[in-house]
Amino acid sequence: MENITDQxxxxxxxxxxxxxxxxxxxxxxxxxxxFKPGQFIMVWIPGMDEKPYTISYHSKTRFAITIEAKxxxxxxxxxxxxxxxxxxxxxxxNGFDIYPDSSAAVIAGGCGMAPLATLVEKLGKNTVxxxxxxxxxxxxxxxxxxxxxxxxxxxxxxxYKGFVTDLLKQQIESxxxxxxxxxxxxxxxxxxxxxxxxxxxxxxxxxxxRYMRCGFGVCGACVCGSQIVCKDGPVFNSTALxxxxxxxxxxxxxxxxxxxxxxxxxxxxx
Amino acid sequence: MTIEFLGKPLKNPIVLASGILGNSRDILERVYMNxxxxxxxxxxxxEPRDGHKNPTVIDLGHGMINxxxxxxxxYLNMENEWLALENRSFPLIASIYGGSVHEYQMVxxxxxxxxxxxxxxxxxxxxxxxxxxxFGVNPVSTHEVVSAVKKVVQVPLIAKLTPQAPDIxxxxxxxxxxxxxxxxxxxxxxxxxxxDIESRQPVLAFKKGGLSGPMIKPxxxxxxxxxxxxxxxxxxxxxxxxxxxxxxxIIMAGARLVGIGSAVRYRGLDVFQKVADEIHQWLVEHNTCxxxxxxxxxxSIG
Numbered sequence: 001m002e003n004i005t006d007q008x009x010x011x012x013x014x015x016x017x018x019x020x021x022x023x024x025x026x027x028x029x030x031x032x033x034x035f036k037p038g039q040f041i042m043v044w045i046p047g048m049d050e051k052p053y054t055i056s057y058h059s060k061t062r063f064a065i066t067i068e069a070k071x072x073x074x075x076x077x078x079x080x081x082x083x084x085x086x087x088x089x090x091x092x093x094n095g096f097d098i099y100p101d102s103s104a105a106v107i108a109g110g111c112g113m114a115p116l117a118t119l120v121e122k123l124g125k126n127t128v129x130x131x132x133x134x135x136x137x138x139x140x141x142x143x144x145x146x147x148x149x150x151x152x153x154x155x156x157x158x159x160y161k162g163f164v165t166d167l168l169k170q171q172i173e174s175x176x177x178x179x180x181x182x183x184x185x186x187x188x189x190x191x192x193x194x195x196x197x198x199x200x201x202x203x204x205x206x207x208x209x210r211y212m213r214c215g216f217g218v219c220g221a222c223v224c225g226s227q228i229v230c231k232d233g234p235v236f237n238s239t240a241l242x243x244x245x246x247x248x249x250x251x252x253x254x255x256x257x258x259x260x261x262x263x264x265x266x267x268x269x270x
Numbered sequence: 271m272t273i274e275f276l277g278k279p280l281k282n283p284i285v286l287a288s289g290i291l292g293n294s295r296d297i298l299e300r301v302y303m304n305x306x307x308x309x310x311x312x313x314x315x316x317e318p319r320d321g322h323k324n325p326t327v328i329d330l331g332h333g334m335i336n337x338x339x340x341x342x343x344x345y346l347n348m349e350n351e352w353l354a355l356e357n358r359s360f361p362l363i364a365s366i367y368g369g370s371v372h373e374y375q376m377v378x379x380x381x382x383x384x385x386x387x388x389x390x391x392x393x394x395x396x397x398x399x400x401x402x403x404x405f406g407v408n409p410v411s412t413h414e415v416v417s418a419v420k421k422v423v424q425v426p427l428i429a430k431l432t433p434q435a436p437d438i439x440x441x442x443x444x445x446x447x448x449x450x451x452x453x454x455x456x457x458x459x460x461x462x463x464x465x466d467i468e469s470r471q472p473v474l475a476f477k478k479g480g481l482s483g484p485m486i487k488p489x490x491x492x493x494x495x496x497x498x499x500x501x502x503x504x505x506x507x508x509x510x511x512x513x514x515x516x517x518x519x520i521i522m523a524g525a526r527l528v529g530i531g532s533a534v535r536y537r538g539l540d541v542f543q544k545v546a547d548e549i550h551q552w553l554v555e556h557n558t559c560x561x562x563x564x565x566x567x568x569x570s571i572g
Contacts, residue, residue, distance in 0.1 A: 085469055086468070215327075220294075221341075223292070223293045228539075255319055257343035258351070
């Protein structure tokens with residue numbers, strides 16, 4: 001039998017809230033959570049709902065989640081103040097495979113920065129770190145890391161005007177060798193990163209998002225083709241992505257109905 | 271360990287319970303490839319339904335409590351899935367539910383035209399305001415809905431029963447009289463409730479939920495035992511089956527096939543192969559076979 005450590009909710013109080021930008025807030029909890037970058041927890045606001053969030057800050061005594069205010073739940077979550085009671089289950093999922101001494105590139109898009117933050121802190125100083133967002137307000141943690149970062153925005157309001165893949169391509173074409181590329185962001189961005197990596201034979205890991213219920217691989221709400229995103233993922237490597245026919249194409253709505261990804265994401269942002 | 275079920279040869283007696291995974295052809299196939307002989311789709315309903323808000327599924331360690339709430343795209347919105355299932359390589363049960371006899375019939379007739387190997391009529395789900403269980407606790411309404419569905423389906427019909435019925439043998443008899451071809455027992459037990467004492471409120475958004483996993487196995491074994499005495503129909507026995515020995519136990523109560531659901535949580539997706547192997551090993555060690563042990567627990571009774 002597996003050693004199950006992620007049962008029921010652990011009830012915690014918000015210790016600190018940090019406004020990252022008009023779009024994001026980070027909630028800190030003083031709790032020792034066994035955790036690996038790329039894993040997620042289910043966050044329950046009693047009386048409201050429960051949603052999956054990645055851990056965006058992690059130490060032996062503290063962890064945090066970062067929330068982008070988009071829908072009903074996330075708007076409520078960013079409005080929580082110090083002392084608010086929140087339940088967590090987890091962590092769940094596989095997390096990133098980390099190779100500390102290798103040459104890596106980390107590609108973040110929008111709130112996809114959050115799951116990559118704790119990963120970046122475990123990688124070497126020579127890591128190439130590319131971070132894109134739609135505009136300056138959506139650049140998370142602009143001053144947080146020791147590693148130098150290349151920024152880009154869709155509207156040019158911060159850093160290079162253009163896409164993260166433009167910058168990654170420049171790096172590759174300048175002769176920079178990568179052993180691993182990690183990406184998290186909009187699925188269309190991750191698919192573009194994956195394609196670029198395939199073209200240049202670079203192993204890639206991306207973190208997927210799907211509607212989730214149980215978090216531990218039984219209910220089936222988050223299946224993507226034959227993969228169970230909450231249990232087999234949420235991080236998938238190149239080998240898995242090559243066989244994942246629904247990657248960047250299809251997702252299940254809450255009802256279980258399979259739809260095109262664009263329809264899925266417009267629903268998720270309600 | 272091949273076994274026949276309603277005329278269909280199966281590679282072993284292991285069935286995927288409805289509501290576990292079962293959301294797409296690809297995941298059903300993966301479950302089949304992991305040692306499961308017969309897989310069940312998530313229950314299909316009369317209209318699109320989102321199910322409940324989270325939390326919907328909580329692991330309590332000795333089992334789970336869930337109120338997912340019968341999410342379904344609705345039987346008319348699954349063309350892609352039916353298309354994908356047309357050339358499947360595995361035997362399939364389509365589970366259906368409704369809110370009235372008419373709805374059950376409507377869904378059943380349509381689903382039957384898509385040619386699953388079996389249809390399972392869910393008259394036992396505790397997690398909806400108006401669907402399912404209300405039928406399965408009363409022999410008269412059970413007879414009414416099962417016979418109505420039987421009239422419109424072209425594939426063998428399995429009735430899935432709830433342990434909440436005061437006399438589950440009587441419900442099974444009503445199913446048999448109404449023309450059901452097999453019984454599947456049990457659906458989740460309870461309903462139960464878990465209250466978080468810090469926030470002072472029920473954890474599940476639906477407040478109540480069905481219990482599954484090891485904690486309900488004795489209820490499942492008793493129900494299968496009662497059903498075996500009441501009817502001649504083959505039984506899919508499930509409820510907390512996690513190991514080969516659990517499976518042997520429910521087979522001795524009278525089950526022909528054995529369903530697995532929550533055990534995916536406790537032993538991983540290859541639990542199906544593990545349990546099949548453990549059954550085989552136990553049979554070899556005891557120099558016996560499935561036919562010999564089925565209902566064995568009844569023979570010691572005078």
